[in-house]
Structures are given as structure tokens and as C-alpha cells.
Amino acid sequence: MNKTAIKFTIIAMVLVLIQAVVLDNVCLFNVAVPILFIYVIFKLPMTIGINSLLTISFLLGLTIDVFSNSYGMNSLCCTVAAMSRNGIFHLYMPRVDSMPDSVPSMRTMGRYTYLKYLSTMTLIYCTLIFAIEALTFFNVWLIIARIVASTALSLLLMLAVDSLTTRTNEKRL
Structure with a gap:
């Protein structure tokens, strides 16, 4: 395994552990639920194959489903988010050849574009998970x-993790 694969494996294990042990028990004002583990899906290199991306996303969602007893909801949402990742990325970054690195970050995409990418992907995931969880639009x-x-709380947490995992020669928040 190369250095990038080891880095993402460690980040995935740590974020899944944090999500399963701590964040699954947090609900601010009975409204905001922090979702941090999806950061791994959004930060995977853009050069990864679609089959690998979908497999990693499904297994990541399945792991969270096992810990949180959510019966496949996270697996479905992670897989759909992974399917829409390349389209959303190319929506904000039409010229991929201008990226020096294939991993989406503030350094490679720019601060504003990266923030739009993260917020759109997080909004897609949160919309799916809460629509599936509600199973009705009675209380829209x-x-x-x-x-x-x-989405806002998860985005703040992802930016904090992003700030902690960036190298010293990259821009920090």
C-alpha cells in the first residue's frame, strides 16, 4: 500500500470510531446531528476508480450502519454521495488538469471552491439520510x-478535521 492509502485508512478508522462512539450520541437542540465520517468519501483522490470509490463508500456506510443500527440507510446515502461526487467536483472544477494534486483540498481547489464542494456534498448526504429516516413529509x-x-454542523466539523490533517506547507483555516 502506498502512503496515501495508509493515510486514508487511518483517517477512516479514526473518524468511524469518533462517529460511532461520540457523535452518534450527540443531537444539538433536537435538530442538528453531526456527521463526520463522510469526510473520508469527499477527500478520496479523484483518480480513484468508480468501482473502488463505490465499494469504499458502501463499506464505510455499512460500518456506520452496524454501529448505529440504521439498517442500511448510511450505506445507501454513502453510495449515492459517492456516485454524485465526480459530477459535483467537475461542476466546481471544470479543468482538472490544473490541479497539482488529485486530492480535493483548499490548496488544490481554492478556499471558496472547496467550501462549495464540501457543503454541496454534505447537503446531498444530509438530505438523503433525513428524508429516508423520516419516510414521510408530514413535518416538512x-x-x-x-x-x-x-449540514452546517457537519461542515464545521469537517473543516476542523481538514485544518488538523493538512500539512504545514498547506494553507490552514
Whole structure:
């Protein structure tokens, strides 16, 4: 295994452990649920094959499903987020050849573009997970509040992790 694979494996194990042990028990104001493990899917190199990406995403979601008793909801949402990742990335970065590194980051994409990419991907995941969890649109405003609050909280946590995992020669928040 190369250095990048080892790095992402360690980050994935740590984030899954944090999600399963700590963040699954946190719900701010009965609305915002922090979702941090999806950061791994968004940060995987863009050069990874679609089959590998979908397999990694599905297994990551399945691991969270096992810990949180959510019966495949996270697996489905992770797989859909992984499917939409390349399209969303190319929406914000039409010229991939200008990227010096294949891993999405503030250094390679720019601060504003990276923030748009992360927030869009997080919004897709949160919309899917809360729509599936509700299984009805009886209380639409509560679902929308949960989606927006969870997206914002998760985005803040992902930016904090991103700031901690960047190298010293990269820009930090």
C-alpha cells in the first residue's frame, strides 16, 4: 500500500470510531446531528476508480450502519454521495488538469471552491439520510431544519478535521 492509502485508512478508522462512539450520541437542540465520517468519501483522490470509490463508500456506510443500527440507510446515502461526487467536483472544477494534486483540498481547489464542494456534498448526504429516516413529509419544516442544521454542523466539523490533517506547507483555516 502506498502512503496515501495508509493515510486514508487511518483517517477512516479514526473518524468511524469518533462517529460511532461520540457523535452518534450527540443531537444539538433536537435538530442538528453531526456527521463526520463522510469526510473520508469527499477527500478520496479523484483518480480513484468508480468501482473502488463505490465499494469504499458502501463499506464505510455499512460500518456506520452496524454501529448505529440504521439498517442500511448510511450505506445507501454513502453510495449515492459517492456516485454524485465526480459530477459535483467537475461542476466546481471544470479543468482538472490544473490541479497539482488529485486530492480535493483548499490548496488544490481554492478556499471558496472547496467550501462549495464540501457543503454541496454534505447537503446531498444530509438530505438523503433525513428524508429516508423520516419516510414521510408530514413535518416538512422539521426535516428542513434538521437538514440545514446538520449540514452546517457537519461542515464545521469537517473543516476542523481538514485544518488538523493538512500539512504545514498547506494553507490552514
